[in-house]
Amino acid sequence: MASLPRKLELFYDVLSPYSWLGFEVLCRYQHIWNIDLHLCPSLIGGIMKNSGNKPPALLPQKGKYMFVDLQHLRKFYQVPIQVPKDFFSVILEKGSLTAMRFLTAVKQENPEMLERVSRELWMRVWSRAAEKAGLSKEQAKSLLEKCSTDKVKSSLRETTEAACNYGAFGLPITVVHVDNKSHMLFGSDRMELLAHLLGEQWQGPVPSPVKGKL
Numbered sequence: 001m002a003s004l005p006r007k008l009e010l011f012y013d014v015l016s017p018y019s020w021l022g023f024e025v026l027c028r029y030q031h032i033w034n035i036d037l038h039l040c041p042s043l044i045g046g047i048m049k050n051s052g053n054k055p056p057a058l059l060p061q062k063g064k065y066m067f068v069d070l071q072h073l074r075k076f077y078q079v080p081i082q083v084p085k086d087f088f089s090v091i092l093e094k095g096s097l098t099a100m101r102f103l104t105a106v107k108q109e110n111p112e113m114l115e116r117v118s119r120e121l122w123m124r125v126w127s128r129a130a131e132k133a134g135l136s137k138e139q140a141k142s143l144l145e146k147c148s149t150d151k152v153k154s155s156l157r158e159t160t161e162a163a164c165n166y167g168a169f170g171l172p173i174t175v176v177h178v179d180n181k182s183h184m185l186f187g188s189d190r191m192e193l194l195a196h197l198l199g200e201q202w203q204g205p206v207p208s209p210v211k212g213k214l
C-alpha cells in the first residue's frame, strides 16, 4: 500500500525573491514527491521584528551579492526574477502587508487559486511581465474588501506567529513533518536536505517532468 503523503508547509512572502524560488521548486516537486504541500502566506516584516533580524539587503555588500546571486538563480531555477530598479522604495519601504492579506483572503475564500495568485504577485513585484492569474473582477473586488476584515488580519497574524514559533528569522521556511517530528529549513537552497529528510530523490531545481513541459 502506498504511504500517506508527508505534510510540508511553505511559509512565504511575495516581498522575498528567495521565497519565490522555494515556492516554484516545491510546486514542481509536489507532483513528483509523495508530499502534501501547504502554502502559508506570512509577513516577513513580522518575522524580522519577532526575531530581531533585518532584511539582508540593508547591508550593502549583501545587497550587491544578492543582486548577482539572483541573476544566476533566475537561470538555474528557471524563474523569471528581475530585481526592480526602485528596489528600496518598492520592497523595503512599501512592505507587503496588503499583498499578504490579499493572499490570506484568497486562501480563505478561493484556496484553489492560491498558487496562481501568489505567482502572479511575485511576477508583479519581481518580473513585471504579469499575466492574469484567472480571478474575475468581481472575485478580486470581493477579496480586496475582505483584506480589512478581522478574519483575514488575524489569520495572517496567526500564520506569521506559527512561522516564528517554528523558529523563523527570515523567509522562506519549509517545515517538513516526518515520523511525528517537524523540521524547519530556512531558504530555497535547502531542497537537497529536504529530499534527504523525505527519503526522496533531488533532481535539481527543474526536475524532468517539469522540463518536458517548458
Ligand SMILES: N[C@@H](CCC(=O)N[C@@H](CS)C(=O)NCC(=O)O)C(=O)O
Residues within 6 Å of the ligand: 015, 016, 017, 018, 019, 053, 054, 055, 056, 169, 170, 171, 172, 186, 187, 188, 189
Ligand atoms: N540562502 C537562502 C537565502 C534566503 C534569504 O536571504 N531570505 C531573505 C528574504 S529574501 C531573508 O529572510 N533573510 C534573512 C537572513 O538571511 O538572515 C536562499 O538561497 O534561499
